[in-house]
Amino acid sequence: MTSRLVVLVSGSGTNLQALLDACADPDYGARVVAVGADRDGILALERAERAGVPTFVHRVKDYPSREEWDAALADDVAAYQPDLVISAGFMKLVGAAFLAKLRGRFLNTHPALLPSFPGMHGARDALAYGVKVTGATLFVVDEGVDTGVIVAQRVVEVEDDDTEETLHERIKVVERQMLVDAVGRIAREGYLVTERRFRFGSERPRS
Known part of the structure; x- marks a missing residue:
């Protein structure tokens, strides 16, 4: 059975495009059913529309409170009955209502090797600390900031002449491939989470 993906975006949508391209192959095992x-x-919305994928927009400023925005977003996402929800450069933190509906199915990427350098500036912080390797992490979103169960990681070497921008660009390349590879494996093989250990190849738990 093909896994249903809802992808959340805020910008140019390069990760979204990578997923759309992967989903064009029937053997990938997943399809994007909506983009929010x-x-x-x-x-990113233009990319979705060109691919014939339904879109929806929820702006925080259009709601009386952040909680009401979160609940509305959760309702719209859940209406598409996703097997996975992918944060592809989505620049808002979700709240309790969203996690209550979609816990265990919401994945996000981070430009560092978690648990090191969480937060908004993973590449900058890694560079400032002087590490020799950093990378990208795919994780299951929970209530914390970049604290969820780790799904996959890829390593990127730090070059002597790296700036935050050059390092982040190289991280984004491996991040994109990691995301596509891991989502495809989840779609085809399923997964199981035991305590903090994520394993491919088991029955996928349903909410």
Whole structure:
């Protein structure tokens, strides 16, 4: 059975495009059934529309409270009955209502090797600390900041002449491939989480 993906975006949508391209292969095992955003007029929404994928937008400023925005976003995402929800550059933190509906199915990427350098500036912080390797992490979102169960990681070497920008660009390349590879494996093989250990190849738990 083909896994249903809802992808959340905020910007140019390069990770979204990588997923759309992968899903064009029937053997990949997944398809993007909807794309949601927190702002209008972004390239990611154009990518979805060109691919014939339904889109929806929930802007925080359109709601009386952050909690009401979170609940509305959760309802729209859940209406598409996703097997996985992918944060592909989505720049908003979800809250309790979203996690209550979609716990265990919401994946996000981070530009560092968690648990090192969590937060908004993973590449910058790794560079400032002087590490020789950093990378990208795919994890299951929970209530913390970049604290969820780790699904996959890829290593990127830090070059002597790296700036935050050059390092982050190289991280994004491996992050994109990691995301596509891991989502495909989950779709085809399923997964199981035991305590903090994520394993491919088992029955996928359903909410």
